Amino acid sequence: MKALGRGALCTAALWGGAALAQMDDRPYEEPDLRSPEAVAVRDRDREQPRADTGIYAQLGGGLEGYTGQLAPEVTPGFSYGVAVGYRPHPFVALELGYSGGLSDIDDRVGLLEDTRGGPDIVRNAGQAVVVGNLTDTRLQPYVLAGIGVDRYNVRNDARGALRGFSDDTSGYVPAGVGLRYQVGQLITADARVNYNFLFDQDFAPGGREPGALDGRYAAVLSLGGTY
Template structure:
């Protein structure tokens, strides 16, 4: 009798452990294993497409610097120099923006008009330019990387601080003139508000009276520039 009671006790203990293990494997009130696969979504549920952000619209400000030089018969007479600028623009639509900007540059003159610069004619830059321009930008309506084209109209004020000595091929003087800029650029939205803007442009000069040369000026006697700017949209 005692042996039977011992065997019954052992069976009851094993049964209790098995039931306890089964209860731990199934979540309370579900009766399903914890690793059961979740039911699939209904087949007729619409698929969600990823949301695409539109380019930042509104007012923006840019400021930066780069390099500027002259082409044609002005190339050997004016050395490549430093350019700087600041712009305030308004992007009314994803593909169109208007921009009002200031830009200037400082260059040294080549006294002999040769391809190798002979040094400054005086202390500091020889030719200082200050100008303003109104641009129209046609922009790709993309979210992050936005290529664009630009054109417009601008005006310059040239100030000659040191002129070439007598006998030089070119005579420089103070002057005010206009130009038509044409260029390409790439704007990168670093964040929703912060952007980097890189552009290259060629300026077709209305005249080159600031640099009197022996040859007749033409459209190739222009100015080129590369500019890197940073700014934000507000």
């Protein structure tokens, strides 16, 4: 009886091994791309399109003004600019930009004698910034920081009527946040808010040394594309 039992166990073990070997030898089956699971994955990918990389350009306009010591003297004015950048990776971009601004001296502070039309201060600037995108989708919140140079041109009898305001060149550190949406390669919408930390305010009366709260802000809407 014992010999018979051992024989039965051996036969069962051999049969089980043969069955497993047959299962391992079954041919590989291609996944069904029409299955509900595969369709759900494709739909999810389409709902979250990825950002385009490459060279981009944008042009925009908005509002700029000054904080701190200059806020009571210089009224908020029109800001405009153009930027060209390169995005080698969805999360990082390097950008070169030009910006301009048109501002008036507030006549309520008693600095103006000549009230001829046109802006009293014309600003031109160039900057280089690094843009850090917070997502890799086409809707991208981002942050930026860099370095820039301002050129101020004071108009309307600068030496007399404006009493102390003068042409000047100085540097600044731009920092900002924004939100970009890539409709496609031909259209990109961008909303950006910058705060610029000024190295000096020598274009203003007294050549003041600015503190952390003495700077320039700008809010700009832009349109462009990625190529």
